[in-house]
Structure formats: C-alpha cells, structure tokens
Amino acid sequence: MGRLDMQVLQGLLEPGLGRTRTGRLWVYVRDDRPFCGPAPPAAVYFYSPDRGGEHPAQHLAGFAGFLQADAYAGFEALYDQRRAPGKGPITEVACWAHCRRKIFEVWETAKSPVAKAGLDQIALIYAIENKARFAPPAERLAHRAATIPLLDAFFAWAQTTERKLSARSALAEALRYMIKRRTALSRFATDARLEADNNIAENAIRCIALGRRNCLFAGSNSGGERAAAMYSILRTAKLNDVNPEAYLSDILARIAAGHPINRIDQLMPWAYQRGDTAVAP
Numbered sequence: 001m002g003r004l005d006m007q008v009l010q011g012l013l014e015p016g017l018g019r020t021r022t023g024r025l026w027v028y029v030r031d032d033r034p035f036c037g038p039a040p041p042a043a044v045y046f047y048s049p050d051r052g053g054e055h056p057a058q059h060l061a062g063f064a065g066f067l068q069a070d071a072y073a074g075f076e077a078l079y080d081q082r083r084a085p086g087k088g089p090i091t092e093v094a095c096w097a098h099c100r101r102k103i104f105e106v107w108e109t110a111k112s113p114v115a116k117a118g119l120d121q122i123a124l125i126y127a128i129e130n131k132a133r134f135a136p137p138a139e140r141l142a143h144r145a146a147t148i149p150l151l152d153a154f155f156a157w158a159q160t161t162e163r164k165l166s167a168r169s170a171l172a173e174a175l176r177y178m179i180k181r182r183t184a185l186s187r188f189a190t191d192a193r194l195e196a197d198n199n200i201a202e203n204a205i206r207c208i209a210l211g212r213r214n215c216l217f218a219g220s221n222s223g224g225e226r227a228a229a230m231y232s233i234l235r236t237a238k239l240n241d242v243n244p245e246a247y248l249s250d251i252l253a254r255i256a257a258g259h260p261i262n263r264i265d266q267l268m269p270w271a272y273q274r275g276d277t278a279v280a281p
Contacts, residue, residue: 001056001069002027002201023224024051025208025231026059029201031239035192036136040270041239043204045231047224053077064088066191068198070098071181094184096122097197102174114161115171121154129196137192147189155182204235233269240269247272 026048031041048055053074060067060078067090069075079092100122107115125147132143158175165172178185188194208231237244251259251267265271 001029001067002198002205022051023047023049023221024055025205025224025228026056027201027204027231027235028059029204029239031200032193034133034195034200035140036134037193040268041236042270043232043235043239045228045235047221047228049221049224060090061087064090066091066093066187066194068093068095068195068201070095070198071177091187092181092184093187093194094181095198096125096185097199097202099174099178099181099185102177103171106171106174109170112171114165118154118158118161118171118175121150121157125150125154125196140192141190144189144192148186151186151189155179207235237269237272240272242269242272 024047026046027043028046029041029043030039032039033041046055046059051074053072053076056075057077064087067075067078069092071094075092078090081089100119103115103118103122106112107119128143128147128150132140135143155178158179162172162175162179165175188196233248234244237247247269251272254267259267
C-alpha cells in the first residue's frame with residue numbers, strides 16, 4: 001500500500017481560517033502479474049482528513065493476508081496478532097526499496113564507502129529479482145534460492161557494521177531500521193506471491209504526485225473522497241491496459257442506456273471488452 005498527502009482548501013469552507021489543511025490519500029493495489037497469478041490487477045484509493053492510523057485499520061477491517069508497506073507507525077496495529085475475534089492476521093511484508101533509499105541518501109550526501117558496500121549487496125538481491133519478475137511461481141522460487149544466502153550475508157554485515165558506527169549517524173539508524181525488520185524483509189524470498197518492494201503501490205501514488213500541480217486542492221473533504229473514487233477507476237483501468245478516457249466514455253453511455261445493475265461486473269476494467277481502448281505502450 002502507499003499514501004500521499006494532499007491539500008484540502010478549508011479556507012473556502014470556513015471563512016477566516018486563512019490556511020489549508022493537509023488530508024491524505026491511501027492506495028491499496030493488488031497485482032498478481034509479477035508471479036503470473038490469476039487475479040486481475042486493481043487499485044483502490046481512500047481519502048481521509050488526517051493521517052491517523054485508524055484509517056487504514058478501518059479500510060482493512062475485513063482483510064487478512066499479506067500487506068506490504070513502509071514502516072509508518074500507524075500501520076503497526078494492523079500486524080497485531082490479537083486483532084478482534086473473527087479477523088484473520090495481517091502479515092507484514094517490508095519494502096527493500098524504502099530501506100535502500102535510506103542508505104542511498106547517506107551515500108549521496110557523504111559518499112560513504114560503507115553505505116556503498118550496503119548498496120552493492122542490495123544490488124545483488126535485485127539482480128536476482130530482475131530474473132524472477134513475471135516468472136511462474138516455481139521458477140520464481142528457483143531463482144530466489146540464491147537470494148537467501150545474500151540476505152543472510154547482508155544482515156550479518158549490517159549487524160557488524162552498525163555496532164562500529166556512531167549510534168546517532170544516519171547510516172546506523174538506517175541499518176537498525178532494517179535489522180529490526182529482517183523477518184518482514186525476508187518473506188519475499190520464500191513466497192513466490194510476494195514482492196521485494198512496494199513499488200507497485202508507490203507507482204500508483206507517484207502518478208498522482210506528478211500531476212499534483214494541476215490539482216493542488218481537493219476543495220473539501222467530500223471533494224477528496226470523490227477524487228479517491230475517480231483515481232480508483234482510472235488507475236484500475238490503466239493496470240488492465242484499458243484506455244481510461246475511452247473506458248469512462250463508453251461505460252457511462254452504457255449505464256445511461258440502461259445497462260442492468262445485476263450485470264455491473266461486466267463493466268469492471270478487467271472484464272471490459274472494446275477493441276479501441278487498449279492503452280498505448
């Protein structure tokens with residue numbers, strides 16, 4: 001999952017306030033294509049007026065399974081095995097790209113050879129992932145068999161190196177962050193359904209962030225909710241290689257013409273069929 005701050009122009013709604021308030025967009029993405037899974041890809045966005053951890057808890061109230069995200073403190077309660085009765089567990093899968101970024105920032109700032117050593121080891125892990133991506137599960141795990149000793153070597157290096165660094169250094173903090181999440185960072189290596197990083201969800205947020213200058217403000221909380229609904233439709237269409245503009249134009253016309261409500265599933269992006277709506281590569 002991913003998340004993005006957005007501005008809500010409360011000054012228009014509450015005269016005299018004279019400032020904006022920051023809301024948040026949350027995105028949840030399912031994409032089984034990297035392991036040749038059967039489920040169609042989909043993305044759903046939610047808006048909330050603040051960044052409180054109760055929002056993802058509500059979004060995922062009925063969910064059980066693997067959840068890959070960064071280490072935002074608001075997610076910690078999701079992984080509590082003592083969830084309310086009747087709710088299955090949510091298993092944390094941590095993000096290597098997020099962790100690598102912390103080490104890269106040290107390298108970029110100080111050109112630290114120690115940080116470079118960490119980046120080089122992570123690059124070896126990603127070299128295997130490049131071969132495993134879009135491979136069937138058995139083949140994917142066969143590639144990743146070589147990842148397991150690399151993970152062991154990386155965390156042994158991280159623990160030894162962290163003890164030698166100043167406790168307050170940025171690199172030491174980055175390594176402690178990773179060491180603490182070793183189990184969650186290693187799960188992908190033994191489960192073909194899992195990814196090494198959260199980039200699929202990050203890309204679903206990045207496309208909104210890139211266009212944010214064109215739509216800086218949601219106008220109101222209800223505007224943020226409408227934006228989230230539209231983003232869900234548009235992103236899911238793109239994930240299914242459907243041209244969003246043609247898709248919306250066609251299905252709105254079909255609905256206006258009386259498409260049966262009990263056959264609305266036929267209009268979902270993954271079930272939609274029209275020859276001229278494929279997204280250009």
